Amino acid sequence: MRLALIGAGRIGKVHADSICAHPQIELAAVVDACAQNAEVLARKYSSVVRRVDDVFADAEIDAVLIASSTSTHIDYLERAAAAGKAVLCEKPIALDLAASERSAQTIADSGVHCALAFNRRHDPQYGALKQALASGRIGNLEVLSFTSRDPAPPPADYLAGSGGIFRDMMIHDFDMARWLLDEPIATLHATGSCLVDPAIAEVGDVDTAVVVMTTVSGRLCTISVSRRACFGYDQRIEAFGSGGMLQAENETDTRLKIIGTQGQLEEPPKWFFLERYAEAYRGELDDFYRSWKEGRVPRATIDDGVEALRLADAAQRSLEEECVIRFA
Amino acid sequence: MRLALIGAGRIGKVHADSICAHPQIELAAVVDACAQNAEVLARKYSSVVRRVDDVFADAEIDAVLIASSTSTHIDYLERAAAAGKAVLCEKPIALDLAASERSAQTIADSGVHCALAFNRRHDPQYGALKQALASGRIGNLEVLSFTSRDPAPPPADYLAGSGGIFRDMMIHDFDMARWLLDEPIATLHATGSCLVDPAIAEVGDVDTAVVVMTTVSGRLCTISVSRRACFGYDQRIEAFGSGGMLQAENETDTRLKIIGTQGQLEEPPKWFFLERYAEAYRGELDDFYRSWKEGRVPRATIDDGVEALRLADAAQRSLEEECVIRFA
Amino acid sequence: MRLALIGAGRIGKVHADSICAHPQIELAAVVDACAQNAEVLARKYSSVVRRVDDVFADAEIDAVLIASSTSTHIDYLERAAAAGKAVLCEKPIALDLAASERSAQTIADSGVHCALAFNRRHDPQYGALKQALASGRIGNLEVLSFTSRDPAPPPADYLAGSGGIFRDMMIHDFDMARWLLDEPIATLHATGSCLVDPAIAEVGDVDTAVVVMTTVSGRLCTISVSRRACFGYDQRIEAFGSGGMLQAENETDTRLKIIGTQGQLEEPPKWFFLERYAEAYRGELDDFYRSWKEGRVPRATIDDGVEALRLADAAQRSLEEECVIRFA
Amino acid sequence: MRLALIGAGRIGKVHADSICAHPQIELAAVVDACAQNAEVLARKYSSVVRRVDDVFADAEIDAVLIASSTSTHIDYLERAAAAGKAVLCEKPIALDLAASERSAQTIADSGVHCALAFNRRHDPQYGALKQALASGRIGNLEVLSFTSRDPAPPPADYLAGSGGIFRDMMIHDFDMARWLLDEPIATLHATGSCLVDPAIAEVGDVDTAVVVMTTVSGRLCTISVSRRACFGYDQRIEAFGSGGMLQAENETDTRLKIIGTQGQLEEPPKWFFLERYAEAYRGELDDFYRSWKEGRVPRATIDDGVEALRLADAAQRSLEEECVIRFA
Structure with a gap:
C-alpha cells in the first residue's frame, strides 16, 4: 500500500x-x-x-x-x-x-475504504478485555467504568478550539464504551467542574467530568475524566458482571519495585498516549491495511466516529441544561 | 460502662x-x-x-x-x-x-450521649485514607469514587421493607462521602437498573445504581453499588486530587499467591461485612465508650444519620423523577 | 485449663x-x-x-x-x-x-502433654500454604525458599548469649522447612557474613546468612536471613513445584495505595513479630489447649525443637568448617 | 554498519x-x-x-x-x-x-571490536535495577538473589552437548551477578538435583540447582535455577541492602486482572526469552553498534564471557566434589 x-x-x-x-x-x-x-x-x-x-x-x-x-x-x-x-x-x-x-x-x-483512528480499540490490554467479555468470563456485563485522565491540560489556545472536554477528550471513552457495551445507549447524564485551571472555565469548558449512561438493556456505564493527573496517563477500564470482574490497569515501563521505609513502590503509570498506546498505533495501522487488503470492515469506522460525537454532543447539552438526555 | x-x-x-x-x-x-x-x-x-x-x-x-x-x-x-x-x-x-x-x-x-453505628468510619484502612487526605498527600481532593457491592442480595421479604437500595445500602457510602468530602453537597443525580433479580424490580427497587454528586466547591463524587458480586464484598474507595491518588483496595484473608499455567492468583476479597469490617466494629464500640468517657462528640453522630438519609431520599427522588436534585 | x-x-x-x-x-x-x-x-x-x-x-x-x-x-x-x-x-x-x-x-x-512454641506453624498464611502443598496445587514440591529478616539486630549483650544467628533466629526457618518439606534433610551448607554491625563479628557471629539444604528425595531448600531490614519484618516463603508456585508474601496493615509522581506506593511490611504473628500466637495457644483437651499431638512438639536445633548446630559447624554437612 | x-x-x-x-x-x-x-x-x-x-x-x-x-x-x-x-x-x-x-x-x-551477547544486561528492567543500585537507593548491597527458570527443558540430544546446567543456563545469571555485584567473587558453592526428568540425570546433569557465592567484601549472592516452570519463564532478581530492597519481577503481556470466585487473577509471566527479552535483544544490538561507532567498550565483553564461564566451571566442580570453591 x-x-x-x-x-x-x-x-x-x-x-x-x-x-x-x-x-x-x-x-x-x-x-x-x-x-x-x-x-x-x-x-x-x-x-x-x-x-x-x-x-x-x-x-x-x-x-x-x-x-x-x-x-x-x-x-x-x-x-x-x-x-x-x-x-x-x-x-x-x-x-x-x-x-x-x-x-x-x-x-x-x-x-x-475508510477507517477512523480510534487507537484504543487496538490496545492489546483492551483487546484482551473485549475477548474476555465476549467469551463470558464475567457472565452478563452489568456495569462498565472508565477512568481517563491526561497528565496535563493542553495549552489554553488549543482548548478554545477543542470543542470542549467531551468532544476533544471523552470522545475516546464514548467510543470504547460503545465498542465494549455493544448495544445502544438509552440515556446519558453529565456532570462537570473546573478544578484544574480557571483558564479552562474562562473558555466555557470544564476540566473534570463524569458521565453516566444506561443501555437499552439497563447496563450502567460511567466515565470519569480529568485534564490533569500529576502521576501520568490514568487509563483504566473496569467491567463488572454477574460472574466476575475485569480490570484493565495502568501500565508501567517495568515491573521493578523498591521497598523502603516509606513502603513498597511500583513505577508510576506510563506518562502519556505516545508511551501508553505505542502498540495500539501500530495495531491501528495494521488493521487499516489488512481490512483494506481483505475488503472487510475496519475495527473502527467513520460511523463509529459519528456515533461517538453524538454522545459527546449529548454530554455537552446535558451539562449545560442539567438534564438527562434520552436517546430514541 | x-x-x-x-x-x-x-x-x-x-x-x-x-x-x-x-x-x-x-x-x-x-x-x-x-x-x-x-x-x-x-x-x-x-x-x-x-x-x-x-x-x-x-x-x-x-x-x-x-x-x-x-x-x-x-x-x-x-x-x-x-x-x-x-x-x-x-x-x-x-x-x-x-x-x-x-x-x-x-x-x-x-x-x-448518642453515636450512630456507621461502622466504616472506624475501619483502619479508611482511617488511613482520611488521614492521608487531611495531611495533603494528594493535594486538593477533586474526585472521590466509591465502589460498594454486596456478595448477594438479601431475601425478598427483607427487601420489601428495606426502604430501597439508597436508604438500605448506599446510606453507608453517603455517610463515607460526607465524612471524606467534609463540605456540603450541592447536587445529586441517581441512575439505577434491575439486573440481578427481577424480584427486586417487583418490589419497586433497583439492584444496581450509580449516584453522582457535586460539592459546593465543585468536587465530584461517584458511588457505584450492586446487590451482588459473586467474588465477595467489593468495598473500594478512590480519592483523586491535584497531587496524586489514594486507593483503598479490597482486603483478603492472607497474601498467599498461587502461580500456575492460568496466571498469578491472589485470594478473593473478604466475603462480607462481618469479615471485612471486624476491626471496624471493635473500633466503633471503643469510640462510643471513649467519647462518652471523655465527654466529646463521637465520630458519627445522630445528625450524620439524618444527613445520610437526606442524601438517600434525594437519590430515590432523582431516580424516580429522572432529575438532578439541587441542595440549598 | x-x-x-x-x-x-x-x-x-x-x-x-x-x-x-x-x-x-x-x-x-x-x-x-x-x-x-x-x-x-x-x-x-x-x-x-x-x-x-x-x-x-x-x-x-x-x-x-x-x-x-x-x-x-x-x-x-x-x-x-x-x-x-x-x-x-x-x-x-x-x-x-x-x-x-x-x-x-x-x-x-x-x-x-508438651508443645513447643514455634509460632509460625500457626500463622494463617503459612497454614494456607501448607494446605495448598498438601492438596497438590503445585504438584511435586521441588524448591522451597525462605526469606527471613528482622527489622533490626538485638542489643549487643543479648547477641553474646544468643547461641548465634542459626540457633537464635534461623531456628524458626529450620522448623518451618521441616514442617513444609515433610521429609528428612540429607545435606546442609551454610554461608555467612557480617555486614550489618561489626559488633556482631566481635562476638563471633554473622548477621547475614544463607543455608542450602537437600532432602533425601533431592528437593532443594534455601534460607536467607539478615538481622536488619530497614523496611520491617521480611517474612516470605516460596514453594516451587512441578505444577506451579506458591508465594507467601509480606503482610501490611492495610491495602491503601498512594499514587504520586514517584510511583505507586503500598504500605511497608508489618514491623516485627508482634504485629506480623499476632494471630499465630493466638492459634498456637489454642492448639496447645485443644491438643491437650483432645489428647492428640500438638502441631509442634519438643522433638521438633530438638530437630530444628540439630539443623542449627549443623549450620554453625558448616559455617565454621566451610564444609557440607551430611545427615545419616 | x-x-x-x-x-x-x-x-x-x-x-x-x-x-x-x-x-x-x-x-x-x-x-x-x-x-x-x-x-x-x-x-x-x-x-x-x-x-x-x-x-x-x-x-x-x-x-x-x-x-x-x-x-x-x-x-x-x-x-x-x-x-x-x-x-x-x-x-x-x-x-x-x-x-x-x-x-x-x-x-x-x-x-x-568485540561484544558478547549477554542479552539480559540490556533488559530495561534490569537496567533500572542497576541504576537504582548505583544511585544508592538501597544503601549498601548485602544480598543479591536470582531466580531463573526456563518453561521447559531442552530436548535430550541438546542436553548431552550443552555443557551442563551451569555452563548452558546459569551462565546468564553468573554474568548478571558479576555485572550487578561489581566486585570479585570470593567463594562459590553449588547444590543440585535431578527432579524434572530422569533423562537429564542419565547424561550426568542436574535440572534444579542452587549456587551461593560470596564477594570479597562479604556480600552474599544466591542463584536458583530450574529447567522447568510450568507457568512460563521465571526471571526475577532481588537486591537487598542496608537501606531497602529492589525486586525485578516477572513481566506479563498486559495488566488485565480477572476477579472471580477463585480469586484475583493476573496473567502468567511471559512464556520464554523471545517474549521476555525482546527489547533486550534490540538493546544489545544497538549497544554493539553504538560502542563500535563511538570506539568505546561494549556493555558485555568477551572477557565477561570468560569470567562467567569460570564461575560455571567452578559450580560444576563444586557440585561434583561437594566442596566450596575459593577464588584467589
Missing part, C-alpha cells in the same frame, strides 16, 4: 513511525501546510514532500492518512472519496455532528 | 462480641423481642436476659446499644433520651427523614 | 494477651524472677503473682507456659514433667543439643 | 529481526551450514546467502554476528580477529575455559 501522510505534526510523527515499521506499507508522500514540518518528516523517513492536490491526483497513491488539524478533516475525507483513495482519518471527524454525518454519507456513497 | 444490648439478631451478635472483648464495657443485659434469641446470646456471653422496660428503668445501666429492627429505633432512642442513657444506635435511624430529624432533635434536647 | 505463665518479659506479655482472650484458659498465676515484672502483668490481666515452687506444687494448676530466659527452660521442663503439668515451652529448648535431647526424653518418659 | 549474520537458527532469527529494525545496520549477508535455513532467512529479510569464507574476505562487511552452534564460535572469533571485522558473539564463547581464554586473548591482540 502506497500511503500519503497528510499532517506532519505530533500525531503525524506517530503515524510515520508506524508506517515505516510496517512491512507492507510505503510512506509515499508527506503533506503539511507548513513546508518545513513536512520536510523534516520526509527526510527522517526517506519519503518526499508533496502538495495535497498532487497526492489526490496521483493514481499511484492507494491511501491517505489524515492527521492534519480537525477543521480540515471533512475536506480531505471528501477529496479522498472523490479520488477513490482508501482513508484512515484521525478523530474527531469534525466538531460539528451534522457535518460529520454528511461526511460519513459521502464516504458511504463513494465506497472508498 | 454497663451496657444493655437491645437486639440479639445477626448484627446484635457482632456487637456482643465487641462488647465482651472490650476491657471497660460490661454486657449488663440482653433484650430481644424473641426470648430465645436473647437467651442464647446472654448465655454465650455470660449476661442476663431482661425486658426493655426494666433496662431503661435500671439506674445501674449506663448505656444501650440499639441493634433491633429499624422500625423500633426511634422509640428506643426516645426512651434512652428520657432515661438519660448513653446510646449507640444502628443505622438507619429510620426510613422516614422527618421522623429521624425529630428524633435527632429529641436527643439533642435531652443532652444524652 | 488453669495455666501459670512463667516469664513476664516481652514474649510473656504476648502470651498473657492470648491467654486472657482465650475463652477456655484461665491465667491462674504469673511467675517471674523479677517480682515487679510479675506484679505488673498480674495486675493488668487480673491474675496473681506466685513463686515457681508453689506453681509446680499446686494441684489446681493444669499447665505451665515457659516464657522465661532460655537458660531456665530445661529446668522448668523437667519440673513440669515431674509435676505432671502440661507444658507449652518457648523456643529454643536450650542452646545445647545434647541437653535438649535429654529433656525431650524426660518429657517423653513422663507422658506429660 | 554492514553486518553478516552467521547462523540462521532460532537465535539467528531473533537477531535478524533486530538487525532489520535497526536504522543504521544493514543485514548484508546470511551464512548457515544449512543452505535452506540461510535461504529462508535471507529471503524474509531481503538479504543474500553467502559462504562464510566470502564474508570474511569481503572488505565491504564491517561486522559479523556469530549465532551458529557453540562449537564453531572460537573458529569464527579468530577469523573475525584476523579479518578485522567487528564481532558480536553469542554466549557461551565455548564450553572449554582455556580455549575461551585463548580466544579472548586473540581478540584483544587483534584490537577488533
